[in-house]
Amino acid sequence: MDFLFNLVNGLSLGSIYAIIALGYTMVYGIAKMLNFAHGDVIMVGAYISFCAFQYWGLPPLPSVLAAMIFCTVLGVFIERLAYRPLRSATSLAVLITAIGMSYLLQNVALLIFKSDPKNYPGQIIDLPGLSLFGGQLKISGVTLLTIIANIVIMILLTLFINRTKLGKAMRCVSEDRGAAELMGISVNRTISVTFAIGSALAAIAGVLLCSAYPIFDPYTGSMPGIKAFTAAVFGGIGSIPGAMVGGLLLGVIEILGRAYISTQLADAIVFAVLIIVLLVKPSGLLGKQVREKV
Amino acid sequence: MSENTTRDQNLPLLKVNDLHVYYGAIHAVKGISLEVHEGEIVTLIGANGAGKSTTLNTIAGLLKPRQGSIVLGGVPVDGTGASKMVYKGLSLCPEGRRVFQHMTVRENLEMGAYSRPKEEIEASLADVFSRFPRLKEREKQIGGTLSGGEQQMLAMARALMSKPKLMMLDEPSMGLAPILVDQIFGIIQELHESGVTILLVEQNAQMALSVADRAYVLETGRISMSGNAADLLQNDDVQKAYLGN
Ligand SMILES: Nc1ncnc2c1ncn2[C@@H]1O[C@H](COP(=O)(O)OP(=O)(O)O)[C@@H](O)[C@H]1O
Numbered sequence: 043m044d045f046l047f048n049l050v051n052g053l054s055l056g057s058i059y060a061i062i063a064l065g066y067t068m069v070y071g072i073a074k075m076l077n078f079a080h081g082d083v084i085m086v087g088a089y090i091s092f093c094a095f096q097y098w099g100l101p102p103l104p105s106v107l108a109a110m111i112f113c114t115v116l117g118v119f120i121e122r123l124a125y126r127p128l129r130s131a132t133s134l135a136v137l138i139t140a141i142g143m144s145y146l147l148q149n150v151a152l153l154i155f156k157s158d159p160k161n162y163p164g165q166i167i168d169l170p171g172l173s174l175f176g177g178q179l180k181i182s183g184v185t186l187l188t189i190i191a192n193i194v195i196m197i198l199l200t201l202f203i204n205r206t207k208l209g210k211a212m213r214c215v216s217e218d219r220g221a222a223e224l225m226g227i228s229v230n231r232t233i234s235v236t237f238a239i240g241s242a243l244a245a246i247a248g249v250l251l252c253s254a255y256p257i258f259d260p261y262t263g264s265m266p267g268i269k270a271f272t273a274a275v276f277g278g279i280g281s282i283p284g285a286m287v288g289g290l291l292l293g294v295i296e297i298l299g300r301a302y303i304s305t306q307l308a309d310a311i312v313f314a315v316l317i318i319v320l321l322v323k324p325s326g327l328l329g330k331q332v333r334e335k336v
Numbered sequence: 337m338s339e340n341t342t343r344d345q346n347l348p349l350l351k352v353n354d355l356h357v358y359y360g361a362i363h364a365v366k367g368i369s370l371e372v373h374e375g376e377i378v379t380l381i382g383a384n385g386a387g388k389s390t391t392l393n394t395i396a397g398l399l400k401p402r403q404g405s406i407v408l409g410g411v412p413v414d415g416t417g418a419s420k421m422v423y424k425g426l427s428l429c430p431e432g433r434r435v436f437q438h439m440t441v442r443e444n445l446e447m448g449a450y451s452r453p454k455e456e457i458e459a460s461l462a463d464v465f466s467r468f469p470r471l472k473e474r475e476k477q478i479g480g481t482l483s484g485g486e487q488q489m490l491a492m493a494r495a496l497m498s499k500p501k502l503m504m505l506d507e508p509s510m511g512l513a514p515i516l517v518d519q520i521f522g523i524i525q526e527l528h529e530s531g532v533t534i535l536l537v538e539q540n541a542q543m544a545l546s547v548a549d550r551a552y553v554l555e556t557g558r559i560s561m562s563g564n565a566a567d568l569l570q571n572d573d574v575q576k577a578y579l580g581n
């Protein structure tokens with residue numbers, strides 16, 4: 043029963059990683075850049091929903107929506123201001139800018155909210171838990187909602203990418219920017235939409251993360267951000283199912299590692315598994331083998 | 337006589353004037369001027385590296401000229417980004433085909449019609465499938481799994497899906513077996529007969545000159561000769577340089 047409990051918690055944490063990893067993987071697939079500020083958008087989402095609920099008196103759901111809207115605008119704004127001018131710059135310049143943007147978000151949050159940790163209100167996600175096997179296995183409402191949210195997001199996103207005109211345009215831009223433009227697809231607009239979706243998802247991840255682990259501060263996004271980035275690479279960066287598989291595996295390995303091997307070594311185990319996977323399959327679990335253009 | 341004057345007053349569909357294009361410090365296109373009239377096939381021939389693709393890509397808006405003007409249907413279009421050019425009636429079937437490798441044949445064609453209202457797409461698909469029955473058979477197949485000839489047909493069909501006023505083809509015969517080259521040129525001729533205006537870039541000068549109405553010969557970024565395609569086919573210099581006679 044202990045094992046089942048840990049597994050469910052692993053899947054829940056993994057679901058959060060997966061939702062964050064989607065943002066990394068979509069931006070990487072479509073804009074061909076690593077948006078290292080993505081993790082900090084999670085933190086912004088947490089603060090906005092916190093303020094909306096605590097200070098502005100909004101009910102739980104509108105508080106989450108406020109966070110999503112704010113993060114969507116923030117994500118589009120960041121791309122527009124910081125990344126778009128570097129569209130034809132070297133990838134190193136873009137990477138450094140993204141790291142700078144990450145620090146900027148953290149420092150602005152420090153300035154506004156100070157460094158002392160806040161306690162995330164449990165009422166934002168206040169759902170009954172589940173009691174199985176005659177009360178031997180208790181699963182909290184947040185845990186359940188996180189797992190379900192991840193599944194729903196994956197299904198919706200896959201449908202969006204495969205069925206809608208905008209989603210197909212994103213696949214075109216991801217594959218061949220020039221050819222996409224020749225079809226009449228605006229690359230800039232497509233990249234903006236990608237940042238919008240990724241940032242809205244980051245806000246959701248922020249709410250779920252802080253509901254499960256309620257102490258948060260301006261640095262809260264950074265570690266889950268790195269882990270989710272790892273998950274994206276693990277699953278095959280650029281691949282949406284890869285983000286799902288990578289995220290879930292990472293979460294499960296982390297929680298099981300913590301429970302059965304060592305609390306201190308859990309993160310080390312996660313990264314060791316990543317290294318082994320990349321040695322065996324450099325493009326990640328579900329990554330596409332990049333064909334060299336002749 | 338009167339017929340001639342009306343023709344002179346007819347604006348060309350495409351008019352490029354004194355086009356200069358650079359890659360950084362490399363001056364790739366050095367003052368090209370050309371015209372394409374409605375209903376014509378015009379070909380741009382020249383050796384590898386002459387600047388043919390650069391010219392087409394600039395007209396399509398993928399590259400920005402440093403100098404010169406591009407007028408399509410009487411409207412200046414320079415500075416219009418590539419993604420807006422297709423809305424103005426221009427489509428480019430690029431060098432190397434650039435079919436979307438992870439999308440099905442049908443999805444590729446639908447993307448070709450991205451600029452058009454949804455309700456018109458079925459009719460265009462039917463039209464394209466009747467021209468390229470091979471693509472109909474392969475409708476659900478992934479682009480990357482098609483043979484080179486099929487990918488070329490798909491790229492051409494995709495460019496047609498936008499119902500362009502002017503279709504530009506960049507080396508459609510590149511890398512294809514002779515029998516496929518014949519087939520591709522057959523299709524170009526059929527397109528011409530059904531009224532599509534074509535600007536064709538080719539290294540295969542023989543074939544290009546035999547389907548085209550007029551031709552321009554490009555040499556290191558400049559037009560060295562131009563005229564009637566049939567005349568150029570007989571021209572000694574052209575024969576020596578491009579036809580291997
Ligand atoms: N992306 C590029 N960067 C730098 N130089 C280029 C690039 N593309 C083409 N060139 C140069 O521009 C010239 C014209 O190239 P291109 O238009 O591709 O010729 P063509 O299509 O006639 O073979 C060549 O000298 C080529 O080396």
Ligand SMILES: [Mg+2]
Pocket residue numbers: 388389390431507
């Ligand atoms: Mg070329």
